[in-house]
Amino acid sequence: MAASGRVVVFGSLNVDSTSYVASFPEPGETILSHGFQVALGGKGSNQAVAAHVAGAPVDLVARIGADATGDFAIATLARFGLPTGAIARHPDAPTGVAQITVADSGENSIIVTGGANLALTPEVVDAERARIVSAALVLTQGELPVATIDRLAAVADDAGVRFVLNLAPPAAVAEPTLAAADPLVVNEHEARAVGVGTDAAAASLDEWREHAVSAVGRIARSVVVTLGAAGAVAASGEGSWTAAAPSVDAVDTTGAGDGFTGTLAAFLAEGRPLEEALRIAVAAGALAVQARGTVDAYAPRDAVLRAAGLDEAGDAWDAAGGAADDAGDATA
Incomplete structure (x- = not known):
């Protein structure tokens, strides 16, 4: 079953260069x-691919350079079958890049150069208003200019x-932007940055x-909160919940948070x-941390539902189906 609701992602699109090492170098x-x-990398494109793989129809609004790196990004998105019509090429800025180091522990260190991502301005949001209005959900991240995030929140x-x-990395967005978030998605460090x-x-x-309960209505x-x-x-206003992660052998945590957020949005x-x-x-x-890389580590919809102990209708799999039924714990 494909998702019926369209997801529009305004986001960064980078190409990642990743080195795998035994341990991080000292200064x-x-x-x-x-x-x-x-x-392919960048929180916007990662989350768009994750939402697409999860079954949602997705539009990715992004900016790349008129360079070979941008060609690589478009080709990768096309391989996944993700539409690229809302991605424009900037003649005077390079495609964004991320330099990543992954240690054998699975932890990573990342340096991002924004490049053409910075051309995703509030004016682009206004030009894409019709696309926003037709969406079931609009998703963005902290890698875009703050004024763009604020404008997108206001229009949506x-x-x-x-x-x-997804306020990653933390950005000084306006209070009304946080207040409109439904949800605000942050890890524990980003949560502290906004007072949660x-x-x-x-x-x-x-x-x-x-702590999440205390922020509902006060902040968002x-x-x-991912942990x-x-x-x-x-x-939310309807209740509060915990979802414990299964114990797995992490190979590479790069992009796992984006896989989480894109799937959540879908x-x-x-x-x-x-x-x-x-x-x-x-x-x-x-599932994503058990394979190297970012978008190629995202599991398909049916595998994710089985890992969550659910079927398409949201019903729990029985024991004969082999799915765990203790993937999450709910607290009203």
Whole structure:
């Protein structure tokens, strides 16, 4: 079953150059990698691909350069079958790039150069108003100019279109932008940057759930906090929930958060409740860290639903289906 709700992603589009190393170098140290990969990246394009793989019809509004790197990005999106009609090429700026180092532990270090992504201005948002109005959900991230994020939130809110904000990295967006987010999606570090959460390193899922509850209506309409290998929590006016992640061997965590967010957006856009979309998104993130790379590590819809212990209708798989039924815990 394909998702019925269209997702419009305003986002960054980069090409990642990733080196795989035993451990991160110390300042001033030169080390040798044991692997290298060039792949599509950028939070916007990652999340658009994840939503598309999850079954949603997706429009990606992005900007790239008139260069070979941009050619590579378009070819990669075409390979996934993602429409590229809303991606324009900027003649005077390079395609955005990310330099990534992944240690054998699975952790990563990332440097991003925005390039043509910075040409995604508030004027582009206004020009794309018809696309926004026709969407079930609009998604963006903290890698775009703040004025663009603020304008997108205002246009979506005015049109009554659900606005999902992944504030990664943290950006100084306006209070009305945060207030319109439904949900605001952040990890624990980004949550603290907007006044949600605790400095306690060992805080439990239930403790983070309570922090998310405290932010509903005060900071955003609803809140999702991702907590890495522990899972994620969510809160809205309808309730609050935790979703514990399964124990897996992480190979590469790069882009796993984007896989989570794109999947979450896809299932929200088709009308699934936040509790269920959270559970499915945690399953998608857990599958993504078990393979190298970003978009090529995103599992297809049926595999994600099975990992979440659900079928297409949202019903739990029985034991004979082989799916775990303890992927998430709900707390009203």
